[in-house]
Amino acid sequence: MLSTLPFTINALREAYAAGTRPADVIDEIFARLEAVGDPGIFIHLRDRDDLLAEAQGLGAYDPELPLWGIPYAAKDNIDVAGIKTTAGCPAYAYTPERDAFVVSRLRAAGALMIGKTNLDQFATGLVGVRTPYGAPLNAVDPAIVPGGSSGGSGVIVGHGIVSFSLGTDTAGSGRVPAALNNIVGLKPTLGALSASGVVPACRTLDTVSIFALTVDDAYAAFAVARGYDATDAYSKPLTPEELTEPATPLRLGIPNAGSIAFFGDTVQQAAFERDVAALEARGAVIEPLDFEPLYAIARMLYEGAWVAERFTVIADLLATNPDAVHPVTRRIIAHAESMSAADAFTGIYRLAELKRAADPILRGLDLLCVPTVPTFYTVADLEADPVTPNSNLGTYTNFVNLLDMCGIAVPTAPRSDGRPGSVTLLAGAGQDALVAAVARGFEMNCPRIMGATDHAVPAPAPLPVATPDTIEIAVCG
């Protein structure tokens, strides 16, 4: 029965191999969408007939195509040919002729893009409610904000309606919605996923990100979408790596007692302590660290000159049609108008100095482990104060791209009050495979469901042990 099938990539591939047709999956998608009944998830949901026609074009099931018939959604700041890109702002919208680089990779692998998802306008926010299109509802608990800026992309995966979705992540937009919707959020190394055809937020700090129900699914979509793109000046020629069992023991840094913040949420604190203990039980060496130097880096993102990057994107719009911009977003970004080029370079120097100061903290560690969010906020909280809860949600996400780290937000067991648990594992640029391999550990023997579905998270298959393919041999003389 397709209606009881979890839409993980494996489950769908097994169903396709057994004769299920993409048309059946598309019917089931629309049935699930109707059952959820949330008009805020998509800014543009594709026409059912168009989707069926595209699915028809896939021909017979081809197991060589890693995403054949796999449904996904794309945040509406990522171009899909022929569909309007709004970035959450009707006045900004344009209809691209070409797919974004990542979309074209997914299309070539057989994936089916079912719609463009709602977002905090111009990807500015971590809450998901700064949108003129009517915010999506959190998949797990509609009182809670959906998270942002990739709100719709988080919610649609949380409902199990697609196998994965594309988000973007500058300050945490690919991780916060994962924590709030009980799903995985993979935030790659900067430059691993091309930004061609993506509306920038802070171009020097942006990355496309992936939401999925499991770490393996997120990594599978990442492995397809990644690749060097000579037309994106910030794309990097990184070496793709298969997932392998991590060498132990890993040294994991966590925020120490003096620098960890839960804003009074003792339930979240207990869940994080439990999750760290689980890592320790799996053999990790835990090192509590003063995170203040990382928070100082985080503050550069909005207090420093980087907000001017966002300004470059909408300067024309602000000049000609300022009311087209969401008032909170406008207030944040217009702040850049008062900043000089000298301020920008002063900020760049300050960041370099803060990074240097953080060097000794990060040296010798394999990973960092942080709570993905320090606590939960309701939609009502945001109505009362649109900024403070948003800032607090970024406590453990804002510094990451400024340090060019990669990371995965991964659900852990539910908290004692039933809300989703989530930690984010972080490592240096290029360590995406290591992060994913460690994140999978939280899916072993884990008493949780995926997103807001009825389905238990499947235990991941054992990983191969890494075999070094080259070794260095010292030759004396």
Added chain:
Amino acid sequence: MLSTLPFTINALREAYAAGTRPADVIDEIFARLEAVGDPGIFIHLRDRDDLLAEAQGLGAYDPELPLWGIPYAAKDNIDVAGIKTTAGCPAYAYTPERDAFVVSRLRAAGALMIGKTNLDQFATGLVGVRTPYGAPLNAVDPAIVPGGSSGGSGVIVGHGIVSFSLGTDTAGSGRVPAALNNIVGLKPTLGALSASGVVPACRTLDTVSIFALTVDDAYAAFAVARGYDATDAYSKPLTPEELTEPATPLRLGIPNAGSIAFFGDTVQQAAFERDVAALEARGAVIEPLDFEPLYAIARMLYEGAWVAERFTVIADLLATNPDAVHPVTRRIIAHAESMSAADAFTGIYRLAELKRAADPILRGLDLLCVPTVPTFYTVADLEADPVTPNSNLGTYTNFVNLLDMCGIAVPTAPRSDGRPGSVTLLAGAGQDALVAAVARGFEMNCPRIMGATDHAVPAPAPLPVATPDTIEIAVCG
């Protein structure tokens, strides 16, 4: 006879080993200074008695100290404890308590700092005449500009009064004076020489540089001064490398006929063609390339937002005492006042795109070879037009630090009119040793004198052949 000794490091070390005392060398320095009689070289020449006392403190000759008793000069934007640093601007001056990082390294190796040299104010210029202290005279031909911004440091080495000097280089300030004074200018990889205790020009693009009479002397001083400095956020942990014979054949890119510029100086053109032919005769494979993408990068330095970096250094001074700044310098730097933070990031994006566009040009090449300067300008030329000749002098230098390349300006045989020949060899970051090894080739069988001295350039000793100390071995399965 000390008065006929060339002040190369080797010659001085041999003299010291044979019983010459530093006091004798100091006497000879002052005799040579008096003979030259140029009050524009130094902003601060050290007191002879102070120098003699410092030399006394060195004790007996210690051949283990690589620069024991070796005299050098430092550009007056580099701190020497207890001596005023002016950066060419009396109103900006301060007296540092501590040596710059590089100065302390040289001091520990036994070097004797004899004075602080004149410069284009705030290291802004390539001509050496933008100074309120009275410009130094070119050592080879007083009608020609001394070159800048490290003018005094170039001239003092050109006269053979010190073995080497420190300059700085952002746009070419460590290379142009080398070409104009018939000496070597080593411009290291960014971050190899600490900027602690150095007045910044463009902090993201600056490096300390070395002038010397020979490539080996420049590299020897570089090897002493270099080293990771955790207190300089732009210092890099690079691996020092010994000079070894380069593997052949090397692929060298040169500007092609359509993109090379000599501003009508056919003598310079002939000299460059001769120098390229010499490289080819030594086994290099020459690849003429369209340099326009590199020139586009160069234009970012003054047309883009980077001038705002210079503005950050003197913003307070411009606000409180604008007349203290040289009028040409003020006009150039004050331009930054009109630039926004958004302009800065737009420039940063543009640079990233231009670098990406230059990738295919540089790929597969070991080195670039360019004329250090396209032609020569007189002091009178600069009086008539203080900007255009300065810009033209940067034709082959301005793009280098924006691309994080390292380079050496090395004298070649004299031009047909007797003026000094010079080419600059450039390579990617970290390739300082390769550049030096190739530059030494121009000192083999070279019919030229060093600087404005009477001494022929000594033929460099053969280099050891590189022996790889590690090899990669593929292990299958």
